[in-house]
Amino acid sequence: MIPTLLKAASARLAAAGIEDAREDARALLRHALGLDAAGMIARGVAAPLSEGEAARFEALIVRREAREPLSQIIGSVGFWTLDLIVTRDVLTPRSDTETLVRAALARITDRSAPLKILDVATGTGAIALALLSELPNAHAIATDISPAALEIAKANAARNQLSGRIRFLETGWADGVEGRFDLLVSNPPYIAPEVIATLEPEVRDFEPLLALDGGQGGLAPYPHLLHEARRLLNPGGHALFEIGHDQGAPVLELARAAGFRSARILADLAGHDRVLAVHN
Ligand SMILES: C[S@@+](CC[C@H](N)C(=O)[O-])C[C@H]1O[C@@H](n2cnc3c(N)ncnc32)[C@H](O)[C@@H]1O
Numbered sequence: 263m264i265p266t267l268l269k270a271a272s273a274r275l276a277a278a279g280i281e282d283a284r285e286d287a288r289a290l291l292r293h294a295l296g297l298d299a300a301g302m303i304a305r306g307v308a309a310p311l312s313e314g315e316a317a318r319f320e321a322l323i324v325r326r327e328a329r330e331p332l333s334q335i336i337g338s339v340g341f342w343t344l345d346l347i348v349t350r351d352v353l354t355p356r357s358d359t360e361t362l363v364r365a366a367l368a369r370i371t372d373r374s375a376p377l378k379i380l381d382v383a384t385g386t387g388a389i390a391l392a393l394l395s396e397l398p399n400a401h402a403i404a405t406d407i408s409p410a411a412l413e414i415a416k417a418n419a420a421r422n423q424l425s426g427r428i429r430f431l432e433t434g435w436a437d438g439v440e441g442r443f444d445l446l447v448s449n450p451p452y453i454a455p456e457v458i459a460t461l462e463p464e465v466r467d468f469e470p471l472l473a474l475d476g477g478q479g480g481l482a483p484y485p486h487l488l489h490e491a492r493r494l495l496n497p498g499g500h501a502l503f504e505i506g507h508d509q510g511a512p513v514l515e516l517a518r519a520a521g522f523r524s525a526r527i528l529a530d531l532a533g534h535d536r537v538l539a540v541h542n
Pocket of ligand 1: 411
């Protein structure tokens with residue numbers, strides 16, 4: 263019976279140190295059965311699992327017990343209103359990053375304008391694709407140094423019917439990007455190297471180091487990104503960068519040193535510093 267099975271699986275995940283053990287067990291059961299939430303309700307809980315279904319569920323629970331991220335096991339995650347493919351080659355987009363998307367949209371006075379967006383270090387493409395989904399006449403360039411990440415981002419653009427308005431560029435930060443943009447957005451790696459070993463196993467052992475390691479103090483990308491923002495923003499354009507919760511003060515200083523007179527730190531829904539917003 264499904265309730266008994268779920269109870270046992272949740273207990274195993276909780277024993278492995280997983281906080282949302284019940285929710286994860288449910289999600290993995292749905293995945294093993296190939297059903298969405300509505301499909302699960304229709305199936306009901308009385309019918310036992312077939313041998314194949316039980317074996318598939320067990321294999322998924324074993325992976326999650328080993329702390330493989332749920333998003334990588336399932337192969338996708340919800341971000342903004344989109345469904346994005348996730349593999350071991352990309353950082354799983356976080357809900358914190360939706361703060362940056364929200365703040366960027368709040369700075370657009372006319373959402374139907376033909377805006378030009380640059381997303382530096384795009385990973386799954388999360389930020390650029392979320393923005394394009396809200397700005398019907400905008401076009402974006404998205405960069406990443408990881409060819410594997412760019413393949414995922416391309417697939418995500420296609421999956422969300424946005425391929426026609428985004429171009430991908432394999433490069434370091436914005437090297438080689440020319441032209442001027444109305445919005446420059448970036449969620450660069452911003453974790454200090456010595457902190458990475460202390461992170462939860464899902465991040466430390468399964469997410470790409472390239473997506474995490476922000477060099478000294480986790481701050482290494484920002485001077486370069488701010489310099490590029492000065493080079494590439496249109497007059498009146500905005501740049502928004504995701505930051506770590508304890509990086510507000512140092513990045514504000516970097517923004518002022520880069521010559522941005524208007525620089526603000528914005529908080530996420532939990533009240534933590536999360537975004538540096540500057541404009542020309
Ligand atoms: C924290 S992840 C962010 C991914 C995505 N923008 C998001 O918000 O979910 C950082 C990304 O930076 C990329 N990256 C690291 N160093 C880079 C560099 N020098 N130039 C361009 N991209 C880089 C990584 O490959 C990774 O995809």
